[in-house]
Amino acid sequence: MERHVDGRETQTRNDFPLSLFFLSIFFIFLFNSCDNYNKPVKAWFKYYTEEAAITDYENTGRVLMDSTGSKCLESDGDKTLTFYLRNPQNYTMDLTFSDENGVQPGFIIPVQDPYDKSIVRLTYPESFLISMDCGGHIGGTITLKEHDTNRVFPPYSFSLKCNSAPPILKGQTVQTAGGKYVICFYLPDLSGERFRNETHSLYINGSLIKSGTYDEI
Incomplete structure (x- = not known):
C-alpha cells in the first residue's frame, strides 16, 4: 500500500498475492459449507422420494392391553392387521412375514393391496390365534423387496400377543x-x-x- 502527498492510498502489486490468498480461503470455506448443507438435503429428498418403508399399522378389531402393557388380539375369529406403506414410487412388493423366532409360517402371508400399493394386510387365522391364546407372542417382522429389481427396503418389526378377555358373568x-x-x-x-x-x-x-x-x- 502506498500513501501519496495528497493523502490518497493506492494498492501496490505486492499486496495482490496476500489478497488473493485470503479470497481463496474464503471461497474454500464457502463451497465446503454449501456442500455439507446439501448432503443432508439430498439424503432427505432421496429417502422420501425413493425409499419405501412401513410406517405404522392398525387392527380392524378390538385391541386389548395386558398387565405388561403389551398389545393383544383376541381369538374370536380371523384378525387382519393393516400396515401403512410409504411408497413414493408405487413399487410392487414381494413381502414375507417372520415370527419373533425368525420362523416364516406359511399360512400368515402379508399381501399388498393391488389398487392401493401403500396398503399391506396380514391376516391371522382363528385356529392359529386359539393355539396362541393366553399370552402367546404373534408379532414379528415384515420384509419388503421390490418385485422388478429385487431391491430390499428396511424391514418392519412389531410386537403383539394373543390374549382374549375372560368371558363376562x-x-x-x-x-x-x-x-x-x-x-x-x-x-x-x-x-x-x-x-x-x-x-x-x-x-x-x-x-x-x-x-x-x-x-x-
Whole structure:
C-alpha cells in the first residue's frame, strides 16, 4: 500500500498475492459449507422420494392391553392387521412375514393391496390365534423387496400377543334363602375351544372360591 502527498492510498502489486490468498480461503470455506448443507438435503429428498418403508399399522378389531402393557388380539375369529406403506414410487412388493423366532409360517402371508400399493394386510387365522391364546407372542417382522429389481427396503418389526378377555358373568343377583344371602349368576359358556383349556377362577370378596379348567370346574 502506498500513501501519496495528497493523502490518497493506492494498492501496490505486492499486496495482490496476500489478497488473493485470503479470497481463496474464503471461497474454500464457502463451497465446503454449501456442500455439507446439501448432503443432508439430498439424503432427505432421496429417502422420501425413493425409499419405501412401513410406517405404522392398525387392527380392524378390538385391541386389548395386558398387565405388561403389551398389545393383544383376541381369538374370536380371523384378525387382519393393516400396515401403512410409504411408497413414493408405487413399487410392487414381494413381502414375507417372520415370527419373533425368525420362523416364516406359511399360512400368515402379508399381501399388498393391488389398487392401493401403500396398503399391506396380514391376516391371522382363528385356529392359529386359539393355539396362541393366553399370552402367546404373534408379532414379528415384515420384509419388503421390490418385485422388478429385487431391491430390499428396511424391514418392519412389531410386537403383539394373543390374549382374549375372560368371558363376562351375566345375570348377577343377590337373593335370600334361610336367612342367608345367596349370590346367583349365569356362568358363561366355557365349553368352546377358545376357553376350554384356560384356567378360570371365581373370587368372592377377594377370596378364591373355585379355580380350574372347564373340565375341572
